[in-house]
Amino acid sequence: MGRDLTLYPSKASKKELKNLVESLGFVKCSHLWDWPKGTLNYSWFDMEDFKSIDGVSADIYPIKEDKKDKTDNVWALHVRNLFSASFYDVKMLNRLLREARKKFGGTIYGDYGKNRYAPLWEDTSTPISRGISMVYEEVLNRIKKVEFSIPDPKINYESKENDDLTFITSLNQMDPTRDLYNGLVPFAVSAFEFFFSQIFQILLKYDDYSIEKLKNYNQKIDFYDLLLIKENKKTIEGVIAGNYSFQNINQINKAFKEWLGTDIRSILFKKKKIGKNVAFLENKISEIINFRHKIIHHFLFDNELTREKLINIFSTIKISFKEVVNALEDKYSIKIENHS
Known part of the structure; x- marks a missing residue:
């Protein structure tokens, strides 16, 4: 529409x-x-x-x-x-x-009749709110597309009275779609990394504290990076972001604290309902990041990862985004739009 x-x-x-x-x-x-x-x-x-x-x-x-x-x-x-x-x-x-x-x-x-233009509205957005909205919208849309595409299990035996639960569980763990579910865990962490990396760079550019800090900041920059900056293929904010890993909560917290005075860990350190259970959000995210590490670096798959558990992983990531967005709205007195 x-x-x-x-x-x-x-x-x-x-x-x-x-x-x-x-x-x-x-x-x-x-x-x-x-x-x-x-x-x-x-x-x-x-x-x-x-x-x-x-x-x-x-x-x-x-x-x-x-x-x-x-x-x-x-x-x-x-x-x-x-x-x-x-x-x-x-x-x-x-x-x-x-x-x-x-x-x-x-x-x-x-749409608005003969010789009538599209109506405008009072715009209260800022570069920060628009930038964060754009990143938030993009990452949520990509997650939703993947969630919509997640296939149902090929093997899904339901236990009945007097069934051997161990045997039924073993059969279900042979489901080949569970390998696919495991393969989507790195995507979830990539979405997490992208969100925090991009938000950090946007705030670096417009946050008053970071702008002042940048004036007295010293860092060695590779000549190749200087060429990329000259060609508008890289930004100063991107160079600074490159000093941190955004797949690590400690590193994310360090970046946001040093440059923006924002404590990400305190934002994520709260209990949230994820699926049918309640857990500390920060702990669940750390588990997901560690899970991704085992898959990528050791090719270790979890045969107990069901479709429901995978959906809960995506829910955890989305909840973390929402908590951070809410905190940034309060800090900068802005409204971050989300059309997803």
């Missing part, structure tokens, strides 16, 4: 529409929709200060016969973005329509 609006210009050539679209920073892209032959597809994103979430798509296309009653012009301009788009995305969508209509005349038809 999203915002769909189309301008049917009074008079505008394909080249004129193309020049206007490109002048606003739109770049050519491919498109999944089956557009008419000759269509030009564009997209726009503004990643400065994480202003874009979904961006804007713009399509210059030849008008079909059943739409010729709207204009005598040959070409139309279609714009679209998702309902999860940011304030800045919607603002650009409207800007393109306004400038095109001012220059070429015509009529707008779309």
